[in-house]
Amino acid sequence: MASMMVDSTKKMINRWNFQINSDHLELDIESEIVASAGEIIARASFGMDDENGKIVFDQLRTLQMTLFKTNRYVGVPFGKFFNLKKTLEAKKIGEEVDKLLLSIIESRMNSNDKKQHEQDLLGHLLKENNEIDGQTNKALTKKELVDECKTFFFGGYETTSLSITWTLLLLALHQDWQNQLRDEIKQVVGNIEELDINLLADLKKMKWVMNEALRLYPPSPNVQRQTMEDIQVDNVKVPKGTNIWIDVVAMHHDVTLWGNDANKFKPERFMNDANGECKHKMGYLPFGFGGRACVGRNLTFMEYKIVLTLLLSKFRFKLSPSYYHSPTIMLSLRPSYGLPLIVQPL
Numbered sequence: 395m396a397s398m399m400v401d402s403t404k405k406m407i408n409r410w411n412f413q414i415n416s417d418h419l420e421l422d423i424e425s426e427i428v429a430s431a432g433e434i435i436a437r438a439s440f441g442m443d444d445e446n447g448k449i450v451f452d453q454l455r456t457l458q459m460t461l462f463k464t465n466r467y468v469g470v471p472f473g474k475f476f477n478l479k480k481t482l483e484a485k486k487i488g489e490e491v492d493k494l495l496l497s498i499i500e501s502r503m504n505s506n507d508k509k510q511h512e513q514d515l516l517g518h519l520l521k522e523n524n525e526i527d528g529q530t531n532k533a534l535t536k537k538e539l540v541d542e543c544k545t546f547f548f549g550g551y552e553t554t555s556l557s558i559t560w561t562l563l564l565l566a567l568h569q570d571w572q573n574q575l576r577d578e579i580k581q582v583v584g585n586i587e588e589l590d591i592n593l594l595a596d597l598k599k600m601k602w603v604m605n606e607a608l609r610l611y612p613p614s615p616n617v618q619r620q621t622m623e624d625i626q627v628d629n630v631k632v633p634k635g636t637n638i639w640i641d642v643v644a645m646h647h648d649v650t651l652w653g654n655d656a657n658k659f660k661p662e663r664f665m666n667d668a669n670g671e672c673k674h675k676m677g678y679l680p681f682g683f684g685g686r687a688c689v690g691r692n693l694t695f696m697e698y699k700i701v702l703t704l705l706l707s708k709f710r711f712k713l714s715p716s717y718y719h720s721p722t723i724m725l726s727l728r729p730s731y732g733l734p735l736i737v738q739p740l
């Protein structure tokens with residue numbers, strides 16, 4: 395999987411090099427990173443070739459935008475009738491995505507060459523499913539397999555690409571940290587042409603920067619839960635069955651938890667504490683918490699480190715004057731108008 399990530403990132407770097415015809419290039423980094431991360435997750439999840447991957451990817455993205463316009467009323471009685479046109483549109487796109495994924499799953503199930511696909515997530519899922527079926531008859535149905543694929547695809551590509559996008563914004567604003575990371579890469583990784591993935595674990599400052607970017611701009615801006623019974627929070631009684639949205643963005647910027655410099659980019663908060671010296675142990679939740687916490691965080695760490703290592707070794711990033719800072723919540727926390735950066739080859 396790591397080599398797939400290296401391949402896709404190198405492809406993006408080659409594309410940029412090809413476009414640079416003076417000493418710099420202005421690019422919308424958000425769409426570049428999203429496209430590359432989409433390719434990685436399509437290949438890692440389903441071993442998809444670029445064409446099929448792109449179709450599912452584009453449809454899921456449209457679905458996401460459409461869903462956002464309807465799902466603000468989740469939990470509100472009759473909420474889906476508030477924006478009936480969008481609800482029907484989302485339903486139609488959803489059915490098309492399901493059909494495409496189902497055809498991929500069925501062709502895999504019928505393929506004689508199962509070994510070829512055992513490396514990707516769907517391959518693992520189908521193999522496990524066969525074994526479970528043999529033993530207990532409790533295998534996932536095709537519909538459940540389609541849902542699992544969608545969860546990985548949805549959960550996996552945009553969150554990771556946004557964490558890289560926001561990091562590049564912060565590094566463009568903080569050239570000192572950009573230099574520190576470049577120095578660390580030279581010391582720890584050395585030759586990036588023959589990237590040794592095992593060395594990436596020692597990129598400590600990069601990990602602090604990632605944690606700080608996830609604090610300031612958490613790609614998943616809220617975590618949802620439903621109360622299983624009546625609960626009492628201070629003097630508020632929350633009845634059983636209430637949908638609760640935990641506002642992670644607000645929590646990550648709360649001065650009572652982080653101090654007066656809560657809004658400042660200070661990666662060294664994470665130097666000696668994985669919780670960034672937050673005053674409450676539940677105050678830092680970029681990956682959620684408990685039994686439903688994110689299952690993909692290790693995959694994200696790997697992709698984040700590979701992409702940043704390769705990009706920072708090849709380019710310097712500066713903010714473009716055309717950047718307009720307007721983070722917005724569209725299910726995930728994203729820049730409203732992309733991220734134009736000036737990219738200079740080193």
Ligand code: HEM
Pocket residue numbers: 545546547549550551553554557612613614616617618679680681682683684685686687688689690691693694
């Ligand atoms: C920076 C990257 C990521 C962030 C910020 C993130 C964040 C989250 C959050 C906040 C949750 C909900 C946790 C909760 O309710 O307590 C979650 C769940 C989940 N994530 Fe991620 N995620 C990231 C990357 C990934 C990747 C790369 C994958 C897989 C390829 C993934 C797969 C999932 C899945 C399957 C769940 C549902 C887990 C469950 O309900 O049991 N995530 N993620």
